[in-house]
Amino acid sequence: MHRNRVRLFVAALSIIFFNSVSFAETPKADPARASIEKLGTAFADAFNRGDIAAIAAMYSDDAVVLPPDSDLVQGRSAIEALWKSTRDSGMRDLAFTILEVHSSRDLAVEVGKADFKMQTADQAESPSQTVKYVVVWKRQKDGTWKLFRDIWNSMPSAPK
């Protein structure tokens, strides 16, 4: 009886462990995820060193960005101007946390959170702010992934 309970316990543990592993591994399994993780890091690095041309080059020719409180921003030169103006307004220390990637042939959807600080004219920095986003990536003819549609919005306001 005791041995049976132990076996049952081990079996239950195995099921829990198997499910945890498969849950944890599933998001990693997407074939586009590794590329998109690298591109996210490259995007944040380029933004943080002020290389806005490098950011613009990560978008497809026909990309559309949908910032809050704005109309749609279409095409690479308009997108470059958007990110230049965002950096000029003081955004610093941009970092992405990818929550998930799902791809199907030439489209991939990434959901994540972006953290950043806003620097004021006297070089002071705001506390870290967070937005959540959905990026749809499109695989180009040369096999590389480019940002195709890019939209974000605010998290809940901090309690006052």
Next chain:
Amino acid sequence: MHRNRVRLFVAALSIIFFNSVSFAETPKADPARASIEKLGTAFADAFNRGDIAAIAAMYSDDAVVLPPDSDLVQGRSAIEALWKSTRDSGMRDLAFTILEVHSSRDLAVEVGKADFKMQTADQAESPSQTVKYVVVWKRQKDGTWKLFRDIWNSMPSAPK
């Protein structure tokens, strides 16, 4: 000489016409577009008659909605509660304008605008408000498309 000019003019017109047609036709050409247009109409109709269960059923089991000023809303029952609370808060006359649909096998991205009014307790209605959105649809095993990721944000504030 005159005849050559006419030929050149006709050739130029043909090129312009061909390009106009292909530009105008491209968005319609996506194989998922007709289905997604019907689903958009069904979503708005269900919302406007208060059938929130029908809306929840249009999302995939593993859907995520990302409303502004909110954390991620995951899963069909949380999404149903979100739309119920949105309608209870007075949203009326919801209508979608699809700007584009691009699909690749089992994922499709739709970009559009949503118009709606907010009804106050005394039955007065606000002027029409507009948000822009990105919906990623996922084709299910039975071939139907379901909302998989759904995010929106505000248009520019009206001039004061």
